[in-house]
Amino acid sequence: MVIAATGEPDILLPPVSEFATTRDVTEPIFLKLADLGLSGNTVGDEDFQPQLAQRWEWDAPTTLVFHLDPRAHWQDGQAVTAADVAFTYDVYTDTVVNSPFRSSLRHIAAVTTRDSLTVVFRFRQRYPEMFYDAVYHMRIMPAHLLRELPRDQWRSTPFGRAPVGDGPYRFVAWKAGQSIELAADSTFFLGRPHIRRLIFRFTPDQQVAVIQLLAGDADVIEVLITPDNVERACADAKLACYPYKGSAYGYVGFNLAAPGDSTKPHPLFGDRDLRRALVLATDRERPLHNVFGDLARVPPGPMSQLWWVWDPEIRELPYDSAQAARLLTRLGWIDSDGDGIRDKDGRELSFRLLVPTTSAIRRQYARLLQEEFRTAGVDVQLDEVDFTLFNERARAGRFDALLTTWNTDPTPSSGFPQIWTKAGFGRSNYGRYFNPQVDQLVDRAVTSAMNRDQARRAWRSAFEILNQDAPGIFLFATENVAAVNKRFTDVTIRPDSWMALVRTWRVPPDRLTDRDRVER
Amino acid sequence: MIAWVVRRVAASVAIIWAVVTLTFFVIHAARGSPFLPEQSQSVSPETLDRLRRQFGLDRSLPEQYVLYLRNLARGELGESFVLRRPVADALADAMPHTFFLALAALLIDFTAGLALGIYQAVRERSVGDVVLGNVALFVNSMPTFWLGLVLLLGFAQWLHWFPTGGPSDPVLCPRVDSLPCLLDFFWHLTLPALTLGLVGAAGTARFQRAAMLEVIRQEYVRTARAKGLREGRVLLVHALRNALLPFITLVGLAFPFLLTGAVLVETVYSWPGMGLLAVRAILQRDYYVVTGAALVTSAMVVLGSLMADLLYAVADPRIRVRGA
Numbered sequence: 001m002v003i004a005a006t007g008e009p010d011i012l013l014p015p016v017s018e019f020a021t022t023r024d025v026t027e028p029i030f031l032k033l034a035d036l037g038l039s040g041n042t043v044g045d046e047d048f049q050p051q052l053a054q055r056w057e058w059d060a061p062t063t064l065v066f067h068l069d070p071r072a073h074w075q076d077g078q079a080v081t082a083a084d085v086a087f088t089y090d091v092y093t094d095t096v097v098n099s100p101f102r103s104s105l106r107h108i109a110a111v112t113t114r115d116s117l118t119v120v121f122r123f124r125q126r127y128p129e130m131f132y133d134a135v136y137h138m139r140i141m142p143a144h145l146l147r148e149l150p151r152d153q154w155r156s157t158p159f160g161r162a163p164v165g166d167g168p169y170r171f172v173a174w175k176a177g178q179s180i181e182l183a184a185d186s187t188f189f190l191g192r193p194h195i196r197r198l199i200f201r202f203t204p205d206q207q208v209a210v211i212q213l214l215a216g217d218a219d220v221i222e223v224l225i226t227p228d229n230v231e232r233a234c235a236d237a238k239l240a241c242y243p244y245k246g247s248a249y250g251y252v253g254f255n256l257a258a259p260g261d262s263t264k265p266h267p268l269f270g271d272r273d274l275r276r277a278l279v280l281a282t283d284r285e286r287p288l289h290n291v292f293g294d295l296a297r298v299p300p301g302p303m304s305q306l307w308w309v310w311d312p313e314i315r316e317l318p319y320d321s322a323q324a325a326r327l328l329t330r331l332g333w334i335d336s337d338g339d340g341i342r343d344k345d346g347r348e349l350s351f352r353l354l355v356p357t358t359s360a361i362r363r364q365y366a367r368l369l370q371e372e373f374r375t376a377g378v379d380v381q382l383d384e385v386d387f388t389l390f391n392e393r394a395r396a397g398r399f400d401a402l403l404t405t406w407n408t409d410p411t412p413s414s415g416f417p418q419i420w421t422k423a424g425f426g427r428s429n430y431g432r433y434f435n436p437q438v439d440q441l442v443d444r445a446v447t448s449a450m451n452r453d454q455a456r457r458a459w460r461s462a463f464e465i466l467n468q469d470a471p472g473i474f475l476f477a478t479e480n481v482a483a484v485n486k487r488f489t490d491v492t493i494r495p496d497s498w499m500a501l502v503r504t505w506r507v508p509p510d511r512l513t514d515r516d517r518v519e520r
Numbered sequence: 521m522i523a524w525v526v527r528r529v530a531a532s533v534a535i536i537w538a539v540v541t542l543t544f545f546v547i548h549a550a551r552g553s554p555f556l557p558e559q560s561q562s563v564s565p566e567t568l569d570r571l572r573r574q575f576g577l578d579r580s581l582p583e584q585y586v587l588y589l590r591n592l593a594r595g596e597l598g599e600s601f602v603l604r605r606p607v608a609d610a611l612a613d614a615m616p617h618t619f620f621l622a623l624a625a626l627l628i629d630f631t632a633g634l635a636l637g638i639y640q641a642v643r644e645r646s647v648g649d650v651v652l653g654n655v656a657l658f659v660n661s662m663p664t665f666w667l668g669l670v671l672l673l674g675f676a677q678w679l680h681w682f683p684t685g686g687p688s689d690p691v692l693c694p695r696v697d698s699l700p701c702l703l704d705f706f707w708h709l710t711l712p713a714l715t716l717g718l719v720g721a722a723g724t725a726r727f728q729r730a731a732m733l734e735v736i737r738q739e740y741v742r743t744a745r746a747k748g749l750r751e752g753r754v755l756l757v758h759a760l761r762n763a764l765l766p767f768i769t770l771v772g773l774a775f776p777f778l779l780t781g782a783v784l785v786e787t788v789y790s791w792p793g794m795g796l797l798a799v800r801a802i803l804q805r806d807y808y809v810v811t812g813a814a815l816v817t818s819a820m821v822v823l824g825s826l827m828a829d830l831l832y833a834v835a836d837p838r839i840r841v842r843g844a
Contacts, residue, residue, distance in 0.1 A: 002690060011604050098570065152574075156604045176603070176613045177792030179690045199690045203790040204800070208672070212684045212790075215677045358803070388552035388805050515691045 001195050001488065001505075001516075004209035004218035008202045009180070011160035012171065014139040015092050018100040020407065024222070025180055025200055027499040028193075029165035030139035033066050033085065036132075038494055040245075040308060042411040043452045045131035051190075052080055052140055052166070062123040064134055070117055071189035074142050075170045082113035087143035096151040101137040104414050107447075108133065127447045128455050129413050136410075140166065168193040168503045178202060194506035195488075197518065213239065219485040222498050225361070227293030233483040240486050245305040245495040246296070246478030250362065250405035252353065252369065253431045253472040254278075259398050262425075262432055268351055268400070269431075273331055275470040279317045281324035281376040282473050287368035291361055292476060299477035301463035302420060304408040306495050308452075309459040316467040316474075324376060335377055342377035350379035351400035356390040362403045365475065369403075394430045402430065403475075410496040412459060413446045420466060433471035438462045487511045528829060532822040536815065543814035544588060547807050548581055554601045554805040575601060577807075588811070597815070598808030602801070607812040610797060615816060617687055618793035621716065621785070622778045624709050628717025629724055629774060634767070636721070637728025642755065644733060652725070660722035664781045668715040668788035675711060682711045685790035712789040716781050720774060727770060728763065735763040765836055772828025776821050 009022040014030055017023075034056070037047035045056070053066040072080040089111035092099045107130070109122045121134045145164055149157055163171050168190070169182035182198040201218055203209045210229050212218040214236055223246075224230045234241040254269035269275055284298045297305065300314040328334075333342040333349050342349040355366045363384065370380045385393070393399050406428075408415045418424040421439045425432060445458035467474075482498060484491050487507050494500040507516050555571045572578050576587060591598060597607035636656065640649045659667070676684040683689065687708050693701035735741065736759050744758045745751075783795030790796075794813055801809035 010602060156599070160604065173694060175694070175792075176605075176610060177796060178686060178790075179694075181690070181694060197691070201686060201690050201790075203685060204787050204796060205790075208685060208788060208790060211672060211677050215680060215684045217676075217684045217686075386552065386803055388554075388803065392551065392553045518691055 001197065001220060002199045002201050002218045004212045004221045005200045005202050006204070006206050006209050008177065011155065011157075012163045012174070012180075013141075013154065013157065013160035015088075015097060015099045015101070015141065016155050016160075021200070023497060024499045025182070026139060026163070026165075027167075027497055028169035028182060028198065028502060029163055029167045029171060030141070031072075031165075031167050032135050032139055033068075034131075034135040035500060036136060036410060036494065036496060038492070040306065040410050040494075040496065041452075042132040042136070042308070042413075043128045043455065048131060048135065052085075053135075059120070061126045062130075064121040064123070064131065065114070066119045066121070068117040068119065069189060072166060073187070073189065074144075074166050075164050075185060075187075076142075076145070078142070078144055079116075080140065080166050081116045081143075082119040083116070084140050084143045085119040086111050086113050087147060088138050088141045091141060091146075091151070091154070092138050094151050097154050103418075104133060104137045125447060126450075128449055128452065129411060129446070132411065132413075142166070169198055172197075190503075193503040194490075195502070196516065198502070213483055216485075219488065221483050223480045224483055225295075227295055230293075230295065230481050234481075236483075238486055239483045240491070242482045242484060242491060242493050244480050244482065244493045244498070246480045247304050247306045247410075247496060248405050248407050249299050249302060249304045249474065249477040250365070250403070251302060251472040251474045252401050252403050254401050254470075255397060255399055255431045256471065257397055257432045259400060260396065262397055266400070268349070271331070272469060273327060274333075276317060276468075277324045277327040277331065278373070278376075278378065279470045279473050280320045280327065281378070282369070282372060283319045283321075284473065284475055285319070287365055287372070288476050290368060291364050292478070294479070295481065296476040296478045299474050301467050302406075302416070302472065302474055303412065303463070303477065304406075305477045305479060306408060306410055307412050308410075309412055309456060309463070310477075311456075311460060314460055314467070315464045317470060321376065328377070333377070340374070340377060341379045348379055349377065350381065352381045352383045354383045354385065354390060354393060354399040354402040356387045357384045358387045359405070362405070366403055369473075397430065397432065399430075404430075417442055417446070420471070431471055433466075433469070435465060435469055438465050438469075441465070487513065487516070524833075525830075528826055532826055535822055536818045539818035540592075540811060540815050541585075544585055544807075544811050545581070547802070547805070547810045548584070550805065552805050554807060571601070575599065588808075592815075597812040600801075600806055600809050602804045602806045603809070607808045610809060611794070611812050611816055614792060614794045614797045617791055618779070618782055618786070618795065620709060621712055621782055621791060621793055622775070624713035625716035625720065625778055625781075626771075626774060628713055629720035629778075630767075630771070632717070632721035633724025634728055636725035638732055638755065638760065640725065640729040641732035641736060649729075653729075656722040656725045658722075659718055660726070662719060663784075664715060664719055665784040665788055667719060668712070668785050671711050671715055672788060683708050685788075687791060712785050712791050715788070716778060716785050719781070720777060724767075724770060724774075728767060731763040731766050732759065735759045738762075765832070768828055768832045771831070772825040775824030779817050779820060 005021055007019065007021040009017065009019055009025050011017050012022065012026055014026050031051045033051060033053040034048040035051050037049055039047045041047040052068055052072050054069040056064060056066045059065050068080060068082060074080060091097055093102055093105055107124050107127065109124045112120050114120055123130050142164060146159060161174055168185055168188045170185045172181040172183045174180045179202060180200045184193045184196050186192045203212065206225060209221055213221050213233060224233055233239050254275055255266050256269055258264040258266050288296055288298055300312055300316050303310055328342055332344045335342050353366055355362050366382050370382060373380045394402055406415065406419065418428045420429065420433055421442055422434045441458045441462035445455045449455035449458055482493055488505050489508055490504055490506050492501045492504060555568055576584060600607050600610055603610050636652055640652055643649050672684060675682045688696060688701065688705050693704045696702055696705050741754060741759050744754045782793055783799055785791065786793045786796040787799065794817060798810060798813040801813065
């Protein structure tokens with residue numbers, strides 16, 4: 001099966017990479033202890049599926065014991081043991097390795113071995129997503145191959161270009177800039193996967209990837225992104241389309257601090273009422289349909305469709321241009337010189353919107369928003385820069401507003417605090433939004449709610465307060481559509497990781513082509 | 521002649537050094553930080569600092585430059601921030617692809633350009649000359665990436681005559697280690713080479729037509745015809761040899777065009793060459809890959825130009841005499 005991929009992994013070593021393509025390629029190579037079920041429920045342990053762990057039990061409210069499957073083995077023949085799990089936790093939490101997932105493991109106090117097949121997780125406190133934290137972020141690494149590797153060399157080790165895993169597929173070859181090939185492991189302890197080879201074929205351009213698919217040079221594309229691509233692919237007789245919930249949301253984020261000086265408020269966006277007026281002035285449905293068609297929804301706050309807290313009933317500021325105009329006038333922003341742009345004390349209501357040139361969707365959105373704001377008497381100048389510069393300026397707070405997107409985990413617990421609470425200052429909370437009430441509610445939802453309903457209520461309150469504070473205009477939450485050649489059946493896509501269930505995909509014997517029969 | 525060659529080689533080295541130096545400072549001066557690639561949004565400030573220290577970016581720019589030159593003298597091109605491997609390895613992977621693409625494009629460029637130019641000159645002002653002249657002008661005006669997309673859509677997606685990209689079929693020919701896989705490689709090479717070669721051929725044809733027209737009006741050509749030589753021999757032996765002199769200059773000039781054109785063609789056809797590597801590196805501020813790519817590319821251009829000069833000296837005795 002040839003997968004048209006638009007990015008190339010940096011390294012095939014999950015603890016040190018957060019690239020989406022690294023996740024996709026390593027998903028079938030390295031296993032977790034257990035994995036998320038199709039429901040996407042991250043609270044409790046009932047919806048998780050065993051992988052390396054055959055079973056588990058709670059010894060105490062904060063002690064979780066995993067029993068490894070004795071059949072599990074590394075692709076070099078060595079058994080997977082509890083020592084591998086303890087080693088993996090040690091690596092993921094090592095400050096020198098500095099894994100991007102380290103902060104997600106902060107509630108785990110220790111991981112120890114009881115015997116060669118039993119491993120014990122001890123948590124600092126009890127909370128709803130303990131099990132999720134224990135299993136979701138870590139892919140178990142082979143201690144016997146990596147123990148001697150100095151921790152400061154993990155980001156460039158040769159193992160990362162030719163890994164040995166324990167999953168259904170083994171690594172075969174990586175041709176830089178071209179492809180990565182995996183082959184089905186016939187000795188995989190949970191059964192040999194049906195598709196013999198997975199080939200990730202890298203292309204620098206999404207449109208070229210779609211052409212490869214339509215021409216039959218590729219069998220699968222993870223996401224078609226634009227309505228035009230969806231129309232072309234889904235109309236093709238040899239392709240089947242599979243819609244699934246997207247993990248991304250996009251928004252205009254206001255900088256609440258003065259650009260380049262986080263100690264002072266922003267001259268415009270430091271004013272909560274002005275931010276609220278701009279949100280009220282924005283018709284979010286219209287640009288969404290122009291850009292995405294039916295492939296996205298307006299989110300009821302900063303959230304992706306993947307999150308279980310998604311709730312259209314969450315209160316938010318509506319589109320109300322009349323109320324926006326009244327509010328702006330009340331704040332003293334009026335068009336005194338008749339040039340169509342409101343002004344106050346000799347200053348025009350004007351700001352710059354930072355947009356990355358690498359995203360066609362965000363550039364399109366930026367122009368549509370620019371026009372919407374113009375009709376409300378607000379001048380928006382676009383700062384279009386390449387992504388590296390976009391990222392640098394965002395981190396340094398050198399912007400008025402930015403149009404950004406986030407790819408999220410399946411739960412708000414890890415991503416949300418980094419972007420919308422004080423914990424994200426200096427990190428991903430670029431606009432320096434802070435409301436102690438929101439922080440408190442998030443903390444309650446993440447750490448002290450005892451069940452899903454309590455957590456949901458806390459999340460809902462946090463979103464509603466945040467929406468009223470208007471730190472941003474929440475524009476879209478994506479819906480993905482994958483296209484797969486119709487030769488493949490039993491195609492199931494888990495929205496948080498589309499490759500997670502590829503082991504179960506198959507090609508019926510009567511549809512096998514010569515290409516499917518090639519062995520490696 | 522030897523002194524001339526030594527002077528040219530010394531000048532070439534100086535040019536490469538200047539290109540490397542300029543690239544080094546320009547890419548470092550470009551705003552935007554490495555270690556913040558598009559797919560990675562949440563690198564912590566501590567990690568950024570540590571990576572900067574690890575790659576020596578916490579030192580002053582002159583210090584970094586001196587260190588870079590010192591390593592370069594030892595044949596070390598540094599480590600890629602993004603690819604997490606030595607730059608030399610990344611370049612070694614990419615270079616053959618660009619080389620074969622440029623070579624194939626050059627063949628198409630000069631074979632087609634030469635043939636068309638001669639045909640047009642011989643049939644000056646005929647319908648064929650006018651039509652071909654306009655077609656050549658049209659093709660020559662096309663942006664390379666646009667022609668690439670048109671050929672890709674027409675011949676790959678709609679007609680399925682050629683593959684959509686990449687240097688080989690990743691399923692049947694993961695390595696070029698057999699005759700069928702070698703043929704598969706050439707099959708994959710066709711569209712990218714045509715894209716790059718056709719645009720060049722259109723320019724070459726116009727150039728060659730003018731050169732040929734000038735030569736066939738010379739007295740020695742008339743003399744050859746008066747001696748009763750066949751027209752084919754007059755054109756190919758007497759006229760063409762002299763008309764080829766400016767053509768050799770064109771070979772030298774074609775190299776930079778092919779290498780810059782390759783950047784776009786490699787992107788359209790997912791051809792894993794130097795152009796694609798350099799574009800990605802620039803966007804990701806992968807300093808050492810950018811500088812390494814500039815080094816190799818400038819060396820290729822300088823070498824191409826040097827070879828053209830040498831060929832010119834061989835073909836034209838006057839240059840040999842002056843050079844000596």
